[in-house]
Amino acid sequence: MDWNRAKTILIIAFAALNLFLAIQVYQTWEKTLELTDAHNITLRELEQLMEEGNIRLDTELPEVKPDEMILKATLKNVDDSWEAHDNYFKQTPENPIAVKDSKEIGTVLEEYVPDFDNYELDTFSSTSSRYVYQQQWDDLPLFDATLSVQLKEKQITSMHWVPFDITEESRSKEAIYSAQSALFALIERGDIPDGSVISDIRLGYHGKNYEAQTYDLLPSWRFTIAKGNAFYVNAFYGDVETVPSVKDKN
The missing domain is CATH 2.40.128.690 (YycH protein, domain 3-like)
Known part of the structure; x- marks a missing residue:
């Protein structure tokens, strides 16, 4: 060499x-x-x-x-109905859930997501086939704490969830x-x-x-x-x- x-x-x-x-x-x-x-x-x-x-x-x-607040957060523990992945949870309904509009989507999510009233729709990240909601803290959005709902032909096919616990x-x-x-x-x-x-x-x-x-x-x-x-x-x-x-x- x-x-x-x-x-x-x-x-x-x-x-x-x-x-x-x-x-x-x-x-x-x-x-x-x-x-x-x-x-x-x-x-x-x-x-x-x-x-x-x-x-x-x-x-x-x-x-x-x-x-001037700095927050520390961890991924929140959720029940076993949600499939755990590295940095998010996923749930796929056994049968797609039919919905007519955003109001009906919200009604469905209230059944699946605890404290869903603490989430707001993010219009920038949402499309006709995906609705994205952001967790709120002290009336401000946590941009990375999202609940994403996948839609196909006006039916909910899956949900991806990144829930935060503020620890500090x-x-x-x-x-x-x-x-x-x-x-x-x-x-x-x-x-x-x-x-x-x-x-x-x-x-x-x-x-x-x-x-x-x-x-x-x-x-x-x-x-x-x-x-x-x-x-x-x-x-x-x-x-x-x-x-x-x-x-x-x-």
Whole structure:
């Protein structure tokens, strides 16, 4: 074996890996920096930027700032009628359940899901063949705690459930981004294309499961573009996550 050649290849590979990681770190830092600069944006500055890009609000801009609360959650235990998977539960009725409309779907779910009155329909994630509901906490949606109902020919064929138990609440000393500051940064950075219509702005909790069935949930703004994507903006750190639209394409 040519050890000198092998050594050279390893050095090049490590150098390429370090360069890739450095680029990722820089891009994350750049995104956060841009949002940090937007902390003190005035409403007039936001309106002027929207006018320049012909961007329109089809919903009210929330004036309230998020609470500084951080939540920890675990996957809730449910009864044996639900089939357990890694991070969700599933139930498939023996016979599909006929439903006429969303009201009848809600009536059915009240029989299957404890505390279903604590869930609200998420129109962004829902389609004609899938209704998605989000668990609420302190009148705010837990964006990741969902109940998804699969439909076929106006019949419920299966249900996927990610129920959360909030196990810990704590407060952060981090500065909070208002809706107008977060929106200004998204537009200025080019995430929201010119000519877009913002159909919904919603405050809730969003996060990741870093350990099995354990979630860290932070206050986040969700900006929804009419007939387009949605953007989650972490209200503490300014991290941005883009969620593609799941609407029917037919």
